[in-house]
Amino acid sequence: MLGFDLTEEQAALQTLAREFAEREIMPVAAELDRMDVHDSFPWDVVRKGSALGLRTMALPPEWGGQGIDLLTQAIMIDQLAYADMSCCKIFSQCWKVSRHLSMAATENQKQRYIPPFVEDDTFVLGQAITEPDSGSDNSGYYETPPGEGLALRAERKGDHFLLNGMKHMIANGPVAKLFIITARTDPNASQVDGVSRFIVPTDTPGFSIGRIHDKVGFRAYPNAELIFENVRIPVEDLLGGKEGRDSEEWYMRTVSNIELSAHTLGVARAALDAAVRFANERHQGGKMIIKHQAVQNTLAELYIALEAGRTLLWRTAWTTTHHDEPNGLLASACKAFCADAARKITLGAMDLFGGAGVMRDLPMEKYVRDSLVMLHHAGGTQSIVHLKIGKALEARYQAGLGV
Numbered sequence: 349m350l351g352f353d354l355t356e357e358q359a360a361l362q363t364l365a366r367e368f369a370e371r372e373i374m375p376v377a378a379e380l381d382r383m384d385v386h387d388s389f390p391w392d393v394v395r396k397g398s399a400l401g402l403r404t405m406a407l408p409p410e411w412g413g414q415g416i417d418l419l420t421q422a423i424m425i426d427q428l429a430y431a432d433m434s435c436c437k438i439f440s441q442c443w444k445v446s447r448h449l450s451m452a453a454t455e456n457q458k459q460r461y462i463p464p465f466v467e468d469d470t471f472v473l474g475q476a477i478t479e480p481d482s483g484s485d486n487s488g489y490y491e492t493p494p495g496e497g498l499a500l501r502a503e504r505k506g507d508h509f510l511l512n513g514m515k516h517m518i519a520n521g522p523v524a525k526l527f528i529i530t531a532r533t534d535p536n537a538s539q540v541d542g543v544s545r546f547i548v549p550t551d552t553p554g555f556s557i558g559r560i561h562d563k564v565g566f567r568a569y570p571n572a573e574l575i576f577e578n579v580r581i582p583v584e585d586l587l588g589g590k591e592g593r594d595s596e597e598w599y600m601r602t603v604s605n606i607e608l609s610a611h612t613l614g615v616a617r618a619a620l621d622a623a624v625r626f627a628n629e630r631h632q633g634g635k636m637i638i639k640h641q642a643v644q645n646t647l648a649e650l651y652i653a654l655e656a657g658r659t660l661l662w663r664t665a666w667t668t669t670h671h672d673e674p675n676g677l678l679a680s681a682c683k684a685f686c687a688d689a690a691r692k693i694t695l696g697a698m699d700l701f702g703g704a705g706v707m708r709d710l711p712m713e714k715y716v717r718d719s720l721v722m723l724h725h726a727g728g729t730q731s732i733v734h735l736k737i738g739k740a741l742e743a744r745y746q747a748g749l750g751v
């Protein structure tokens with residue numbers, strides 16, 4: 349039976365996330381946003397969050413985490429992203445990659461790589477697929493012609509692979525201590541058949557960081573180029589112990605869509621809360637602006653978008669946790685809807701502030717910039733996500749299924 353009341357554990361973790369966000373993130377969010385991206389990584393927030401178990405909580409308890417499910421994760425992300433999407437995503441990127449490792453890695457890989465991550469309060473994780481000439485090609489929407497797409501080469505040399513090439517736009521790029529890297533093991537095959545995933549610690553000789561990207565929003569969550577020059581990776585560090593795509597790829601795409609949707613709604617809720625407060629405190633036309641019906645209508649539309657997104661998000665998270673097969677169609681719809689809703693809500697909320705909406709001493713313009721980045725994020729642009737939904741509907745029709 350599906351219900352919307354939080355369990356005791358979920359309510360406690362929601363409170364933990366809210367209190368941490370209010371105490372440690374809100375006071376520094378604006379400053380982090382304005383800093384040079386080379387210096388803005390919030391190590392202090394990461395250390396303090398680690399002490400509360402925030403960095404590692406998606407790992408199963410036997411590996412030192414709390415085994416939180418995807419709905420609990422979404423509820424916590426909402427609280428953390430309300431304070432700052434960047435600080436939140438640094439933790440949730442660790443949740444995503446550590447969850448992936450705990451599901452797809454061999455026992456030997458887990459024993460070698462998970463304990464160092466758990467024990468080191470500055471151990472941050474990342475995953476790297478995108479390259480300068482291969483972005484939407486990795487969205488899973490279409491197949492690339494043989495040989496096209498990913499170029500980072502992983503050439504087998506006996507008991508190891510040599511990795512040469514580069515990635516770009518990689519989140520936690522300049523700071524992560526370990527990445528899951530997708531590389532081309534067969535240069536002539538398609539991207540489906542010709543790539544494998546590797547576990548790559550960043551202290552491996554030949555690995556280095558290139559340019560750090562300077563984004564309009566989501567600024568303290570750093571993205572960077574990763575450079576590979578004869579990086580020697582033992583065969584045992586093929587994720588899951590074998591060549592080819594890993595077993596959890598489609599599940600992890602769904603997880604990623606859920607996480608990103610939760611971030612967008614966190615920032616949207618912050619913007620809407622601020623707008624409702626402002627409308628109740630700003631006096632124009634002889635009354636508080638909340639008393640003007642045009643303002644009431646705007647707030648109503650923004651609230652409807654937020655609630656619809658939240659309901660879709662919770663259903664997607666719950667379904668993905670409780671069903672055997674990930675529902676890619678639902679997760680794509682969730683990501684597309686929530687990213688659009690956040691754009692609408694943050695822009696609408698900024699508009700209600702009048703001239704103050706574009707002043708940098710208020711967070712409204714930051715909410716807009718942060719939410720815009722989510723339209724360009726992992727899993728594809730909004731256009732690609734819509735194309736995936738269309739393709740999935742076509743497949744359902746051909747399988748004799750309705751919506």
Ligand SMILES: Cc1cc2nc3c(=O)[nH]c(=O)nc-3n(C[C@H](O)[C@H](O)[C@H](O)COP(=O)(O)OP(=O)(O)OC[C@H]3O[C@@H](n4cnc5c(N)ncnc54)[C@H](O)[C@@H]3O)c2cc1C
Pocket residue numbers: 474475476477478482483484485487490516517518519520566571721724725726727728729730731732
């Ligand atoms: C904040 C942020 C964090 C990121 N983090 C990571 C990360 O941690 N790891 C990682 O690997 N990547 C990461 N990325 C990269 C992200 O996944 C890509 O930017 C995204 O997949 C789009 O690829 P692209 O930028 O190369 O755009 P392109 O693929 O070049 O797309 C350009 C335009 O063409 C359109 N287009 C492309 N192909 C088609 C098609 N077949 N049909 C119709 N339209 C098409 C797109 O919709 C878009 O409008 C991140 C990006 C951002 C912004």
